[in-house]
Amino acid sequence: MSDHHPSSAISAGVRHVEALLESRGLLDPGEIDARIDAFLAGGSPANGARIVAHAWTDPGFAGRLLADANTAIRELGLSMAGGLQEQRLKVVANSAAEHHVVVCTLCSCYPIALLGPSPSWYKSEAYRSRVVRDPRGVLREFGWEPPADTAITVWDASAESRYLVVPRRPEGTDGLAEEELARLVTRNGLIGTAAV
Amino acid sequence: MSRINDVGGMTGFAAIVQEPDEPPFHADWEAHVLALNAALIRRGIYNLDEFRDAQERLPVPEYLAASYYERWFAAIRVLLVEKGVVDEADLEPPRG
Amino acid sequence: MADRFAPGDRVRTRAADPDGHTRLPRYARGAVGTVVERAGAHPLADERARGGAPDPHAVHHVRFAAADLFGAGDHDVVVELWEDYLEEAP
Numbered sequence: 001m002s003d004h005h006p007s008s009a010i011s012a013g014v015r016h017v018e019a020l021l022e023s024r025g026l027l028d029p030g031e032i033d034a035r036i037d038a039f040l041a042g043g044s045p046a047n048g049a050r051i052v053a054h055a056w057t058d059p060g061f062a063g064r065l066l067a068d069a070n071t072a073i074r075e076l077g078l079s080m081a082g083g084l085q086e087q088r089l090k091v092v093a094n095s096a097a098e099h100h101v102v103v104c105t106l107c108s109c110y111p112i113a114l115l116g117p118s119p120s121w122y123k124s125e126a127y128r129s130r131v132v133r134d135p136r137g138v139l140r141e142f143g144w145e146p147p148a149d150t151a152i153t154v155w156d157a158s159a160e161s162r163y164l165v166v167p168r169r170p171e172g173t174d175g176l177a178e179e180e181l182a183r184l185v186t187r188n189g190l191i192g193t194a195a196v
Numbered sequence: 197m198s199r200i201n202d203v204g205g206m207t208g209f210a211a212i213v214q215e216p217d218e219p220p221f222h223a224d225w226e227a228h229v230l231a232l233n234a235a236l237i238r239r240g241i242y243n244l245d246e247f248r249d250a251q252e253r254l255p256v257p258e259y260l261a262a263s264y265y266e267r268w269f270a271a272i273r274v275l276l277v278e279k280g281v282v283d284e285a286d287l288e289p290p291r292g
Numbered sequence: 293m294a295d296r297f298a299p300g301d302r303v304r305t306r307a308a309d310p311d312g313h314t315r316l317p318r319y320a321r322g323a324v325g326t327v328v329e330r331a332g333a334h335p336l337a338d339e340r341a342r343g344g345a346p347d348p349h350a351v352h353h354v355r356f357a358a359a360d361l362f363g364a365g366d367h368d369v370v371v372e373l374w375e376d377y378l379e380e381a382p
Contacts (some may be wrong), residue, residue, distance in 0.1 A: 035231035105204030205319035
């Protein structure tokens, strides 16, 4: 995938197709802008951070989250139904024994309705090609590597589920409130390319 | 036949580049392409797998030269023509 | 309809290289893995990509040892696969 190209020509092309479809009754006036606004107001990594922090502080919720994430996240007022259709969310939790990392090798599947757009690196051939084969090498490039005795499992989002990783709760955070814990969680942590 | 999108396990792509504080979109038209695709799928003009298939069928040099949302827009154009929604000539903005 | 596969079952993925859209990645073809759990049921993507609207079929998370996929590596890869891509492995 190349870098982002100068956009004036393609921008004109996109506007032209929108106007063409509008003139044929296949798009409603204002529909595209409304969809963009709704999209930008929808998913956010902060939703994932809330889920993780709640799982850290409530073992019962953590259990329900791993068993049936779609139902469990409704306890927090969140849902996987914001996209074209409700998608199944599969949550995996890191431990001392096992570290999880998520990829879509065939395209770029990601829980957009929950977490917002994925980072560009997640969509890149560089990441998608290598992480299934050499996850430790890839994680080292991200500046962090699980201990040698931690097994690594790579999840390929090759069908209809979308994935979220619950990182390990950092040591020394016993006194923190749930909101403070949520601020520790990064988008990379939710994909598995950071410790938290 | 194995397609250009199916890259799992390959080597030789560029290094992984992280972009600090990356915005949701890098240009306004990217957001428009995303919304346009969602609108067309909602209307049943095509489905999500047909959309993925149309990207995978792009000529490989064009696919590799394109950015992420350029691929999306190319696939949308292919499907609009194949589904008989528009003629190919209609897709080009008038010059001038 | 009962699931063809249950968690713990050993399965082999299809080796064929289909002439069209598919969601069985090339690196996971002709490989033996273990069913982890069912991931719902959905119309097969291969057929939907041809404009079809087939009945939902079961989808499973299948765990493979990296060494069985790439000949090296001590990690596992879990791939999400339609039952259509799978057959029982001895």
